[in-house]
Amino acid sequence: MEASSNSADREWSVSLIQTKMIAPRIPSGCVQRLALLNRLDERRPGSVVVVTAPAGFGKTTLLTGWSEALSEEKHPVAWLSLDGEDDDPQLFVAYLVAALSRVAEDIAWQAQQLLKLDSLTPIRTVISVLLNGIAGCGRCIFLVLDDVDRVTAKPVLAVISRLLRYAPENMHVMLGARAEPALTLGQLRTPEKLMRIGAEDLRFSIDDAQSFFDRAGTVRLERSHIELLNETTEGWVAGLQLASLALGQMRDASRLADNLAGPGSVIDRYLNDTVLAHLPPPMLTFLLHTSILERLSPGVCDAIMGDEDGESGEKLDWLERHNVFIRPLDERQDWFRYHAVLSDALRRRLLRQMPQQIPVLHRRACQWFAAQRLWPEAVRHALAAGDFELATQWAENCAIDMLERGDPYALLGWINKLPPDAVRGRLRLRLAKAWALAFSLQITRASKEIGTIVDEFNRKHHADGGVIDEAMLAEVNVVAALVAGIGDDSERALELGCAVDACGVAVAPWVKHYSQTVQFFGLIYRGRFDQILRIWDLVKDRTEANPEPHHSDLLRDSMYGFAALMHGELAEARRTFEATLRRAERDLGASAAGVAGIAGCVAYICYECNELPKAREMIAGRTNIVLESAPMGALVRHILAAARLLWRDGETGSALAVLEDGRQVALTRQWLRLKLTCDAEAVRFLIEAGNLAQAKRIADELSGSVPALCEGRKGSAIESWTNYCILQARVQMAEGLAAKAVVLLERSLDTVAAMGWRGSEALVSLLLARALEQCGETDRALAILGRALSIGGAIGIVNSFVDEGQPVRALLQRFRRGSGSIVTAEMAYADRLLAAFDARDGSQSVPPRSVRVMTTSSDILSVRELEILNCVALGLSNKEIGRSLKLAPETVKWHLKNIFEKLNVSSRIEAVQSVLGFGVGEGRAAM
Secondary structure: OOOOOOOOOOOOOOOOOHHHHOOOOOOOOOOOOHHHHHHHHOOOOOOEEEEEOOOOOOHHHHHHHHHHHHHHOOOOEEEEEOOHHHOOHHHHHHHHHHHHHHHOHHHHHHHHHHHHHOOOOOHHHHHHHHHHHHHOOOOOEEEEEEOHHHOOOHHHHHHHHHHHHOOOOOEEEEEEEOOOOOOOHHHOOOHHHEEEEOHHHHOOOHHHHHHHHHHHOOOOOOHHHHHHHHHHHOOOHHHHHHHHHHHOOOOOHHHHHHHHOOOOOHHHHHHHHHOHHHOOHHHHHHHHHHOOOOOEOHHHHHHHHOOOOOOHHHHHHHHHHOOOOEEEOOOOOOOEEEOHHHHHHHHHHHHHHOHHHHHHHHHHHHHHHHHOOOHHHHHHHHHHOOOHHHHHHHHHHHHHHHHHOOOHHHHHHHHHOOOHHHHHOOHHHHHHHHHHHHHOOOHHHHHHHHHHHHHHHHHHHHHOOOOOOHHHHHHHHHHHHHHHHHOOOHHHHHHHHHHHHHHOOOOOHHHHHHHHHHHHHHHHOOOOHHHHHHHHHHHHHHHHHOOOOOHHHHHHHHHHHHHHHHOOOHHHHHHHHHHHHHHHHHHHOOOOHHHHHHHHHHHHHHHHOOOHHHHHHHHOOOHHHHHHHOOHHHHHHHHHHHHHHHHHOOOHHHHHHHHHHHHHHHHHHOOHHHHHHHHHHHHHHHHHOOOHHHHHHHHHHHHOOHHHHHOOOOOOHHHHHHHHHHHHHHHHHHOOOHHHHHHHHHHHHHHHHHHOOHHHHHHHHHHHHHHHHHOOOHHHHHHHHHHHHHHHHHHOOOHHHHOOOHHHHHHHHHHHHHOOOOOOHHHHHHHHHHHHHHHHHHHOOOOOOOOOOOOOOOOOOOHHHHHHHHHHHOOOOHHHHHHHHOOOHHHHHHHHHHHHHHHOOOOHHHHHHHHHOOOOOOOOOOO
16 A cells, blocks of 8 residues: 555544655566667766657656666666656655655755655755755756646646756656646756657667567568568557557458558557557456556456455556566556557447446445545546545545644645535635645635635534534634734734634643634733733643644744743743754754744844854745745845845845745735834934935835824734834934934833833834934933933843944943942943944944946846846945836836846845845755
8 A cells, every 4th residue: 555644543634645756667678778778878977857748759758768777877866757746846856756755865855855854845945955965965866757747726837947957967857758747948047958759769669660560570561561560650659559459360461551651540559450450358348447546556456346346456467478568556456557559449339338427437436446545546536426425525634634734735725626516605615724824924815715614514513503613613713813913914813713712622732732823923912911921821731742843833932932022021931942943854854944933033132142153054045935825924034134134244235035925925915914024124314324305205105005004002002003103203304303203212212111111112122313413402311311211221122222233332421420439230231332342433433335237147147137236235226226217116117037047046135145145054956
């Protein structure tokens, strides 16, 4: 049995079909195409070979022969036969990684860990890790993708194109296809390494045909007869095989050639006249009935035939011994498949002769595959049988397992294959879909799905006379709370999360963890850290004792870390994040999405505590993963840490590019809080760089919409409004309008103080002190500065003060002089900050790097693309690039997409670093 599961007691699992990853065995008597094999050998290193020909020309046999020859030379050769089921990027990459792991486990184990333990890690990251493993293995690796034309989904084709384009020199890829695959082969970085072999190359020569008939041994033929048959079949290998079988009965090559050249459906007529017409009736029935299968074993064939005596194994053996277009798929000959020419013809004949029998056969097949827990094939045959209810039931049971393992993309792929009407009637499956959409940050779709579920749940409740499924209601509330939380509606998230506790019904542990997470989130924006502590005290001991944490544990513990951070408990937040990071790295691997998000939070705290090397270490190489997959809290901290580190290094343009990457994510996911965080930081950088006009433009654009959305609102809108007020106050101070800034900052100070957000209270106090000093109110300024110092010293922050630059340094020096000889905690802290100012100034002896005009990538990028990338390096947003180059914003987006593809990057900062080499250790994955 080929199914596998994470634990022996799991009833449901989605397994990979092992025989898809095994090269078919070469038939006995096969003619070796030595000339073609020699051509293939000439293409190393780093070659891509595409073998394209209709069914029956021997493309798979050629690829199999080459694979065997390479294996005999001790080269690792991975094989993957593709089909329509692989039109899902997550499933395709799972097969790809597994196929490479079978032949060289060391090159793929990191990628395999990511897929197994953290499916939220972006596919491009998994591919990067995989290719890095291949590049570093020190030997040649070969990969065969057969029937690659059977995958047509754009996301899968994009993965394959990326694989081909960025394959390292020691990786060689062979593609087999019946028709030209829909891949961007013309965009390979080294097109001279692309070799094509087509039908004309595969056609048998007279000598090949002579060898074939000599090996077949059916009858002895004169050379002229072989020439006649080869000409009639046009060197088509399958046609010659059919002729060989027919000669066993007809023994007249000339007459056979005339028959083969006659009118009619060529393939069906060939098979009917030369194979099927001469089979015993029971064998023909066996072929017709089992033709519905993609792969055959004695067990599934017995089930389809209703054969309790188990004679299918003998029939398969007979077919192989008589060369009836069947090929074993593994060494033990447990699995077989029919040649595509035969299976296609059989299925057409089955549809003509007994269409009513087809659903019955598929139903028998699906029951057998289900009994073996081979769920992808079970569901496929259930759908083919028209048994949508059964297929949906099986998918629903699989959904629970996939949710518990945190595997949303595979689950959504399964659900998308089911008929919408079948899904619509199953609340449990639709609830699983809502979970999956939430986990994958598809907020709009998740909100819509959970909304319709709630409506239907209420209708069902009323229809049942008031009877409530309390457990189902609790889970509905949790997933609705999670969706609200991801959408940044903290009040709704808290209300629904608390409702789960109030109902008192037992839910699965991982569901309970998500309920606690959303409660933490909501309570942060109620300023109720005391309530968060009470919940945390109940769960932390169990968290520390759990040897196998679930994704829900990591998210909940990270949310507690955010709560401690917002409350100003930096030491507690750091302990929590670092402990969570160690567990995540141990269980998920260093490249996992969950690890990257937590590492950004550690980096944020390290930066604030002036541990810059440690912060850089935490950030390095993780920005793209975080941009694609992190929830908002982790994304905010990562972006701020990355941008501030770049800014400290004098790379203002790169810092602004990071913030623009974050802003684009915010616009896509409709995260206003993230956008205002990026805008507020960008305004600080722009003012520091002397670009007040651009900073004021950002402030003016926001003033038209943000007050109506945030002012006076509760929940997470308070943080958005605070960021907005800080942004506006900075611009006002830069314009000499400090009195207006004082009004804004005083109101914000009261708000954040009431919330208990001590870090925010320290920053707003510091800015207020600056504004008061600018207004000439020095005594009030020093008093407010004392408040900032009291809070800052208690929680241990450094760079929130140092990053404010010379105005704050001057205030600190004045504060220190005015304190006399009395030693206080505030004085000691002021001395520490002044020392940090001195250290920063000493480390900035090297002038900031100026952005140079990019010309070195002219062989990759067009002139217009270079212009746009230069604008990106200056930190300009899409709108600003459009204004500068007189382009529409959508045109800018289109150019950026092309730039990212050409440079093999996925963000602005990565594009800038790729060309200019700027960064904070952000080495992109070698591809």
